[in-house]
Amino acid sequence: MSHATSSKSLPGNKAPGPGRPRNFDEAAALQTAMCVFWQKGFEATSLDDLTAAMGLSRSSFYGAFGDKQTLFLRAVEHYSKNAIRTLKEIAEATDGDAVEAMMEAISDPHGGSRGCLLVNCITELAPHDTRVAELGRRHLESIEEIFAKALDPQDPGAVRDRARAYTSLAIGTLALRKAGIPADRIADTLKQAKTVLSP
Amino acid sequence: MSHATSSKSLPGNKAPGPGRPRNFDEAAALQTAMCVFWQKGFEATSLDDLTAAMGLSRSSFYGAFGDKQTLFLRAVEHYSKNAIRTLKEIAEATDGDAVEAMMEAISDPHGGSRGCLLVNCITELAPHDTRVAELGRRHLESIEEIFAKALDPQDPGAVRDRARAYTSLAIGTLALRKAGIPADRIADTLKQAKTVLSP
DNA sequence: CTGATTATGGATCATTCAGTCCATATTCAG
DNA sequence: CTGAATATGGACTGAATGATCCATAATCAG
Numbered sequence: 001m002s003h004a005t006s007s008k009s010l011p012g013n014k015a016p017g018p019g020r021p022r023n024f025d026e027a028a029a030l031q032t033a034m035c036v037f038w039q040k041g042f043e044a045t046s047l048d049d050l051t052a053a054m055g056l057s058r059s060s061f062y063g064a065f066g067d068k069q070t071l072f073l074r075a076v077e078h079y080s081k082n083a084i085r086t087l088k089e090i091a092e093a094t095d096g097d098a099v100e101a102m103m104e105a106i107s108d109p110h111g112g113s114r115g116c117l118l119v120n121c122i123t124e125l126a127p128h129d130t131r132v133a134e135l136g137r138r139h140l141e142s143i144e145e146i147f148a149k150a151l152d153p154q155d156p157g158a159v160r161d162r163a164r165a166y167t168s169l170a171i172g173t174l175a176l177r178k179a180g181i182p183a184d185r186i187a188d189t190l191k192q193a194k195t196v197l198s199p
Numbered sequence: 200m201s202h203a204t205s206s207k208s209l210p211g212n213k214a215p216g217p218g219r220p221r222n223f224d225e226a227a228a229l230q231t232a233m234c235v236f237w238q239k240g241f242e243a244t245s246l247d248d249l250t251a252a253m254g255l256s257r258s259s260f261y262g263a264f265g266d267k268q269t270l271f272l273r274a275v276e277h278y279s280k281n282a283i284r285t286l287k288e289i290a291e292a293t294d295g296d297a298v299e300a301m302m303e304a305i306s307d308p309h310g311g312s313r314g315c316l317l318v319n320c321i322t323e324l325a326p327h328d329t330r331v332a333e334l335g336r337r338h339l340e341s342i343e344e345i346f347a348k349a350l351d352p353q354d355p356g357a358v359r360d361r362a363r364a365y366t367s368l369a370i371g372t373l374a375l376r377k378a379g380i381p382a383d384r385i386a387d388t389l390k391q392a393k394t395v396l397s398p
Numbered sequence: 399c400t401g402a403t404t405a406t407g408g409a410t411c412a413t414t415c416a417g418t419c420c421a422t423a424t425t426c427a428g
Numbered sequence: 429c430t431g432a433a434t435a436t437g438g439a440c441t442g443a444a445t446g447a448t449c450c451a452t453a454a455t456c457a458g
Contacts, residue, residue, distance in 0.1 A: 019434020020424040041323055043242035047416055057437050058417080064435095068416070113326045119374050123322040124240055126377045127312045136378035161391035164375070165368065168388060172371030175318050176363070178325045179335035189367060192360035218404020219454040246446055256407050257447080263405095267446070 026064055029054040033065075034075035038117045041124050042072055076135055079117045084142045091150045098150035099166060103190050106143070107173035109183040115174040143167050169193055225263055228253040232264075233274035237316045240323050241271055275334055278316045283341045290349045297349035298365060302389050305342070306372035308382040314373040342366050368392055 032054045036045055047068060051061050065071040087105060094101040106116070114120075122136035147163035148156035156163075173186050231253045235244055246267060250260050264270040286304060293300040305315070313319075321335035346362035347355035355362070372385050 017434080018426050018432070020426095020436080022435070023424095039326075041242070043240070044323075046414080048414090057435095059419090059436055059438080062417070115322065120322055122374050122378045123314065123319055126379070127238075133377070133379045136374075137380060140375060140378050140380065161388050164384065164388040165392040168371030168375060168392075169364065169368045170371070171374050172367030172369070175321050175335075175370050176339060176367060178332070179321045179339050180325070180332045181336060181339065185363065188360050189363040193364040193367075216404080217402070217456050219406080219456095221405070222454095245444075247444085256405095258406055258408080258449090261447070 022060075022064070024054075024056060024060065029056060029064070030071075030075060030078060033071055034079050034117070037072060037075050038079070038114050038120070041120060043124070073131060073135070076117060076121055076132070080135060080139045080142075083116070083118070084139065084146075087143065087146055091146050097194075099147065100190075100194055102147060102150060103166065103170050103194065106170035107177070107186060107190060109173070109177065109186045109190070113178050115178055116171070119171055119174055140167060140171075143170075221259075221263070223253075223255060223259065228255060228263070229270075229274060229277060232270055233278050233316070236271060236274050237278070237313050237319070240319060242323070272330060272334070275316060275320055275331070279334060279338045279341075282315070282317070283338065283345075286342065286345055290345050296393075298346065299389075299393055301346060301349060302365065302369050302393065305369040306376070306385060306389060308372070308376065308385045308389070312377050314377055315370070318370055318373055339366060339370070342369075 033050055036049055036053050040049065045068075047058070047061070050056075050068070050071070051058060054061070056064075061071075065074070087102060090101050090105050091098045118136055118139040121132050122140075126133035126136050144160070144163045144167045145156065147166045148159050151159040151163055151166075169190075173190065176186055176189075177183070232249055235248055235252050239248065244267075246257070246260070249255075249267070249270070250257060253260070255263075260270075264273070286301060289300050289304050290297045317335055317338040320331050321339075325332035325335050343359070343362045343366045344355065346365045347358050350358040350362055350365075368389075372389065375385055375388075376382070
């Protein structure tokens with residue numbers, strides 16, 4: 001068979017050991033899988049969906065990622081770490097109102113309607129999968145912590161409840177948006193809530 | 200075959216026309232289906248799950264409800280009407296703080312972890328099914344309206360944003376609860392948010 | 399009773415699903 | 429070069445899926 005296999009190794013793959021080297025970028029494939037799960041959810045995503053999007057044969061898929069469930073957990077964990085890191089950066093980089101910037105980033109009223117992958121997972125799977133519930137809980141608690149530090153850098157512990165209220169509010173807007181409530185109304189809601197929730 | 204079929208008609212079935220009468224209560228079957236969808240979501244619920252829970256053969260199922268999708272929409276609509284009616288009753292019956300009572304009823308921090316069926320549907324299906332999105336939007340707007348009337352019976356239109364903030368907050372707590380955040384923390388959050396959000 | 403009409407049970411169907419297998423290809427160590 | 433080790437393509441598998449079909453049962457109108 002012809003093949004034009006790339007002569008050398010691939011972008012981000014570690015130094016090859018003995019056997020034949022990977023013909024794909026594992027990190028990129030994981031990222032792609034994450035997007036598919038994000039758009040369709042776990043149950044509605046088939047292996048064909050995944051392998052097609054990732055550009056892998058089934059052999060490569062199972063060889064590299066184990067199975068659908070395992071890949072899913074990796075993808076979700078990857079998403080969570082990324083999202084939390086980004087949110088921290090936003091909270092720290094803002095010279096103005098960090099809370100406002102965070103609310104905007106989470107609810108993202110002008111973005112698509114995929115929502116937050118972790119929230120999607122919690123809703124779909126957490127009641128029946130303790131590992132997902134655990135990942136979800138940690139994710140939400142991380143967000144809460146960032147809010148708390150933004151609200152009171154000196155004593156974050158004193159504003160836990162308020163931080164959790166902001167978290168809940170931001171998460172709630174994701175459902176509104178998915179249901180088709182116009183972005184400007186959601187933005188107004190956040191503005192309103194922000195001014196009213198200020199101490 | 201023996202059979203012991205109930206000699207007469209069934210509980211809530213309308214007067215029989217020509218053919219053989221239904222051997223089950225359609226309303227009860229719908230209610231049961233609703234519970235199954237509520238617990239497992241749409242994709243994860245199989246026809247065997249449904250027929251087993253409803254106590255129907257496939258013939259009866261398809262004869263009475265069309266198909267899985269159609270039944271699902273009926274079940275969701277049924278849930279929504281019920282939930283909105285109940286919420287209205289709670290808001291009107293409370294002599295104390297109606298908003299607080301509504302928040303408690305929606306977030307239900309001491310209930311199970313199935314959340315709100317409509318929110319589950321929105322998260323799982325709304326981005327890919329406009330009918331679900333429409334049902335979800337109407338549901339959320341109904342909640343918002345009840346909040347608005349509770350906040351200011353004279354001029355509900357003037358407090359739309361605040362009503363939507365309460366809605367979002369209540370919906371958000373459902374995710375927290377599903378993720379395993381302790382009920383008492385959620386209750387504290389609501390109390391805190393309520394006092395702070397008061398005008 | 400007879401015939402029309404509707405419901406029921408259960409077999410059946412084509413499709414899709416997640417996951418396996420094997421022959422072949424590509425690399426490294428020696 | 430030889431052989432061990434790993435990756436790849438793609439056919440294949442058994443189970444589960446949503447949905448249909450048909451023979452039979454139960455009812456009503458006449």
